[in-house]
Structures are given as structure tokens and as C-alpha cells.
Amino acid sequence: MKAVRVHEYGGRDKMMFEDVDRPSPGPDEAVVSIEAAGVNYIDTYHRTGLYPLNLPFTLGLEGAGVVDAVGERVDRFSVGDRVAFANGQGAYAEYGLCQADRMISIPNGLDFGTAAAAMLQGMTAHYLSHGSFALQPGHTALVHAGAGGVGLLLTQMAKRLGAHVISTVSTDAKAELSSGAGADDVILYTQADFKDEVERLTGGAGVDVVYDSVAKDTFERSLACLRARGMLVLYGQSSGPVTAFNPKALSDGGSLFMTRPTLGNYIASREELEQRAGDVLQWVADGSLSLRTEHDYPLAEAVEAHRALEGRKTTGKVLLIP
């Protein structure tokens, strides 16, 4: 089968589109014939070795498709079932592997591309808005990268929970998309200092929570945007990691809170996985959560998909189609 493999950490030139044996399932695993694979920022960290995996490996955590084979202990799913997953292995391929207890059935009427697009970023937006900092009416949230994959979904969920949303984006076109997702105020952070704008928009009060996926370029000013006892949810590092942090900044900013969450801890149990995936897929199916999936690439063009994502060219979800 064809797969996108990494033999050596590095740039996009280290992504090899090559022939490899089909995976076979371990006792608790399933092999899934991939119809659509999700591209996520974390894939670029696996590629560069920032988050190392054992070499060589096939990229991709997220996918949707049809169960092709199951291990001997799997009874939850059977060959032929339509499934999606957000933490499998080797989804940038014609066939990927996943622990069966990490897979979710795709509801009738939902296509594979939609299911793959909803899983990782949808469940991330879900735990950020319902778990890390549970939004309520009256809260004001600052959402960075508001037109990104997570950003568009997080904005919609925050609005659904009754919060006021201020987003940041880099271009006018992204500003339009972010407003369309429900952001009440959109800051073009390439043109104005977002800290000054937040101060102006909140009358100096600051926001209750900042959801920051950009990190290096935004971190210090994100802390400065918070009201006393507000919370910084630092969940990504698209501009690079935060390398120096003195906890005293939290007291200086007004007894602030900070968390650095990852999805895995918020879908650790089968129950929590089913609850978050169930909500997200249900909202997509009933039309109350809209997904933007206008960046589909053939599997052979995974390099281009990474180039677009890292080059801030994408909005919403990026998919690879084998």
C-alpha cells in the first residue's frame, strides 16, 4: 500500500510517499481502510522530531474509513464498520491502525471526510470550552488563530455556551471566516497590538480566559489580557514553544491560572471519548456545528498540505484523501 513515511526527522522533504506492507492488527487493534485522513499541527511536530516517535513511522493520528481487519480480542467493532479515530497510528496511508477502544462509529448520513475532519479538532474545541475552562454566559474568551481548524470550532462552541468571543486572525479573509463562526469582535493581530485591542474592547477589564495555540509570539501578551484570576489555556505552539516562564508572572498579573492541556487527558476513558465525539458528531450531523473542509489534498501531496498548514495558508480542516 501507499503511505507517507518519515525515516529521518526534519523538514517537509523528509516526508516519503512510498510503498509499505499493510499493517496487521495486534490483539486489541483494528486495521482501517482510510477514506480520509486528518492533517493536524501535531503531525508537523512528529515530522520534525519536536515530539519524537520511533523511526521510521507513518505520519497521521486521525482518520475515517472502513474496518478491514480486527485483532482477536476486539468485539466492539467488525469488518465493514464505518469508523473514525483521533489517536490512531499511520493514518497518512491507504490502511491505518487504531486501538479498537479508541474508535468511534460514524453516524449514518455523515461522510468520511466530515467525520475525519470533526474528530481531533472538534474534541479539542470541546474539552477546551467545556473542560479546561468551562465557559458560561457572561464570560469573555479570547481565541487566537480564530480562523484555524480548532479556532473556528472553538468559537462556535463558545458562542453555543453563551460566552462573548474576541478572536485574533492574520488576514481580512480570515477575519470574515471568524466572524462567520460567531466571533463578536475580531482583531487583525498583524495590524494592531492585540493586547491594546483587548483592553479597549473590554474597557480595561480583561478577559476571563485566553485560548492560546500560537505561544511564542503571543504568550506574554496573552497573560496581560486576563482579568485578575483569569485563566490562560495554552494548548499549542504554532509560532514556536514558550521557552522561559517565571511563575511570578501569574501573581504579577493578578493571581492568574495557567494550564497546558492535551486532548489525550480529556478523552482518557471510553466514556469521555464517546461523550465528546458523540456531541461533536451529533452537532455536525444536525447542522448546529459547521465544519470548514476546503483544503483536501491527495495523499501523494502530503508535503503540500504541510506547506500550507505551516505557511498559515489554511482555514478550517486540512484532509488527505488516499
Ligand SMILES: NC(=O)c1ccc[n+]([C@@H]2O[C@H](COP(=O)([O-])OP(=O)(O)OC[C@H]3O[C@@H](n4cnc5c(N)ncnc54)[C@H](OP(=O)(O)O)[C@@H]3O)[C@@H](O)[C@H]2O)c1
Ligand atoms: N493541546 C491539544 O490538545 C491540541 C489539540 C489540537 C491542536 N492543538 C494545537 O492547536 C494549534 C492549532 O491547530 P490547528 O490544527 O487547528 O491549526 P490551525 O490553527 O488551523 O493553523 C495554525 C494557525 O496558527 C496561526 N499562526 C500564528 N502564528 C503562526 C506561525 N508563526 N506559524 C504558523 N501558524 C501560525 C495561523 O493563523 P493566523 O494566520 O490567523 O495567525 C495558522 O493558520 C496547533 O498549535 C496545534 O498543535 C493542540
